[in-house]
Amino acid sequence: MRDPYSVLGVKRNAGQEEIKAAWRSVAKAVHPDQNHDDPLATVRFTEAGRAYDLLRDPDKRSRYDRQQREAEFRRMEQMRRQQAERKTKAEAPRTSDEAAEDMISRIFGVDARSQQADARQQGQARPQPQAQADGAPMQDARKTVDDAAAVDAMPARGGAPAAALISAIIRRIRGGRAKLDKAPDLVATVAVTVEDILNRVRPTVETPEGQTIRVPIGAGTSDGQVIRLKEAGHRIENLKRGDAVITVRVAPGRFRTDGFDLRIDLPITIENAVLGCETTIDGPLGPLTVTVPAWSGSDQTIRLEGEGLVKDNGERGDLVAEIRLLLWEKPDAKMIDLMRSLREGLYL
Known part of the structure; x- marks a missing residue:
């Protein structure tokens, strides 16, 4: 995922109102119904929704900012190490x-x-x-x-x-001649999709020796999960082989992960948001019927229990549908008159 601040076009110290206003502006500009000739409109609209979902939650935003700072620190450290290596080679x-x-x-x-x-x-x-x-x-x-x-x-x-x-x-x-028993661990990261986790697809990691390691994915796996594979890491002569320490990252797709819960956008029109409706969404295991309550605003959520990722104990997380209001493909004169009357206090 790209930097959410860049996606919404706001500064890193932007307030919640500014972020919300930016999201509405971007969502309206990139909405698929307004960009029929752009095959990437859906991707940009989804990306804007994810960026807003991250930045509007103080905990998620704080965690993301901290991770960015740590990543920047690691990049600086890597640059220092590379400079030191070049100096050593010289x-x-x-x-x-x-x-x-x-x-x-x-x-x-x-x-x-x-x-x-x-x-x-x-x-x-x-x-x-x-x-x-x-x-x-x-x-x-x-x-x-x-x-x-x-x-x-x-x-x-x-x-x-x-x-x-x-x-x-x-x-x-x-300490000098202390007996060694184990080589360093191999640290790596693998990217998977929600479908990969549900289907227990085994991603691969290649070792420095050219060997291929298959990482077991299944119950209890979520974004950020760390899997340790015994004696699958680095090899050093006269030492026990190290472990492979693999961090699982869930790649962007139809669903966003929140622990073992899955989140998905639910676009609905204004009349259905006001009056309520029943609609169908594609869940991780097939179509699901969703009941939208009357007078549902954007950012409200509908929770479908037991439709998320599988936990260690066999239970499943939930699927959380986040309502996103949509306009019709073409302007509607009656709706425009109604909105104008509500804003200007005129009654026809």
């Missing part, structure tokens, strides 16, 4: 002969060589082979230390591999 010739531990030690400002010296002393303190006692050249101390110290001290000529750098960072954070 300095690559100077650091090409560094081992993973040396590089991380330089970044963290800690001298790893003292730790490696301790490891060598521990290795030399062990009983040496007879060949060394007879005056043979002493082997590199790295080959005599324990496995963990050997991994820490192993040189990586020509630049440290990415997996070695990640392992070194994790070791540094967890």
Whole structure:
């Protein structure tokens, strides 16, 4: 969905009255009945309704503004990381002969060589082979230390591999030679429709290794749902595979999600709004009959229980139809006279 403020053409500090007036103006301008030659008129009209639905609710608007600020912060952080990566690549010739531990030690400002010296002393303190006692050249101390110290001290000529750098960072954070047990998680987002959720379609996510993961979608799934798939994330040598953490986002369509409730626009004409009527809408599982009470204004809602998304306990949310007033395709002289008389106090 595009920025709702841009859709309605209002500033981010606009008040509710200004937002409501902007929505009425935009809805009238892009209404499908007024734009028969425009195949995208319905899309724009629906988009305007969604923007107004978000901005007129203080909680939704506050949540959206907060998410936008967080997204902007993440974009700034990503830009900083990219600049840092470009700077690191530019300095690559100077650091090409560094081992993973040396590089991380330089970044963290800690001298790893003292730790490696301790490891060598521990290795030399062990009983040496007879060949060394007879005056043979002493082997590199790295080959005599324990496995963990050997991994820490192993040189990586020509630049440290990415997996070695990640392992070194994790070791540094967890405290030197602390035993590692799990690689980082793979974090991703998948976009689905309401129909995908109801039909339990399994969207896919591709891992950095080129594998395809199918994400289970079904009961209990809604917008923002986080699904964790065990041992489906990143792979690093000698570590347990990480998990895949997938966030589900519901793409715009006929329905808008509100938790496990679904929302849909219900266009009705002025006479039906005043007198009331029965009409039919396309629900997520088929046609549904809706009774519109007399004197129903725009922004009023009709709730159809048990027609929404399925929850974890098997129950279903509701389908909420939001009334939208429509004018006829062509101007009606009698209605114009009636409206003029109501506005100007004339009675014919």
